[in-house]
Amino acid sequence: MTIREIVEYPSPILAQVSATVENFDKELKELVSDMIATMYAAPGIGLAAIQIGIPKSVIVFDCSEEGNSPQSLINPKIIKAEGEVNSEEGCLSIPGYRETIKRSERVLVSGFDLEGKPVEISADGLLSRCLQHEIDHTKGKLIIDRFSRIKKDMFIKWFQKKNT
Ligand SMILES: [Zn+2]
Numbered sequence: 001m002t003i004r005e006i007v008e009y010p011s012p013i014l015a016q017v018s019a020t021v022e023n024f025d026k027e028l029k030e031l032v033s034d035m036i037a038t039m040y041a042a043p044g045i046g047l048a049a050i051q052i053g054i055p056k057s058v059i060v061f062d063c064s065e066e067g068n069s070p071q072s073l074i075n076p077k078i079i080k081a082e083g084e085v086n087s088e089e090g091c092l093s094i095p096g097y098r099e100t101i102k103r104s105e106r107v108l109v110s111g112f113d114l115e116g117k118p119v120e121i122s123a124d125g126l127l128s129r130c131l132q133h134e135i136d137h138t139k140g141k142l143i144i145d146r147f148s149r150i151k152k153d154m155f156i157k158w159f160q161k162k163n164t
Helices: 026-041 125-138 149-162
Strands: 046-048 058-061 071-082 085-090 098-103 106-112 118-123
Touching (some): 026 046, 026 058, 026 071, 046 125, 058 125, 071 118, 071 125, 085 125, 098 125, 106 125, 118 125
Antiparallel strands (some): 058 071, 071 106, 085 098
16 A cells, blocks of 8 residues: 555646556556555545546545545446536645536446446435546546636636745
């Protein structure tokens, strides 16, 4: 279990589309255990493999109140989405930034466990938001890619100010 460095905006790595995992091997289990350690150390409630520079479709998350139920999902996909809800969100790859984002209220997500067995997760609330955020990462999408032009300009100003 190794805590890896988190890739931050504006690294072009974050815009990469992650590849589908084909091999459910020891290497995958090691990747997931590193990702969980990195997520908790940050601390955060979700992490995608691309955020540690690995372009594989793998996400980890823990939306439990106690923060002691790490879960992983391989090749996650949203197969059903319902409703709309606005809520504030942050991203470990954009430290210090939070903004309101519109997301689906409920989602049905499919994927695979570490053994390659198909799984489905039906989610609402924080878990639904977290899954949608992490699945966006596997497609090379960040929260700012969901912004309107004006909001994105405001973000860029915030980022430039932070880095001067
Ligand atoms: Zn993120």
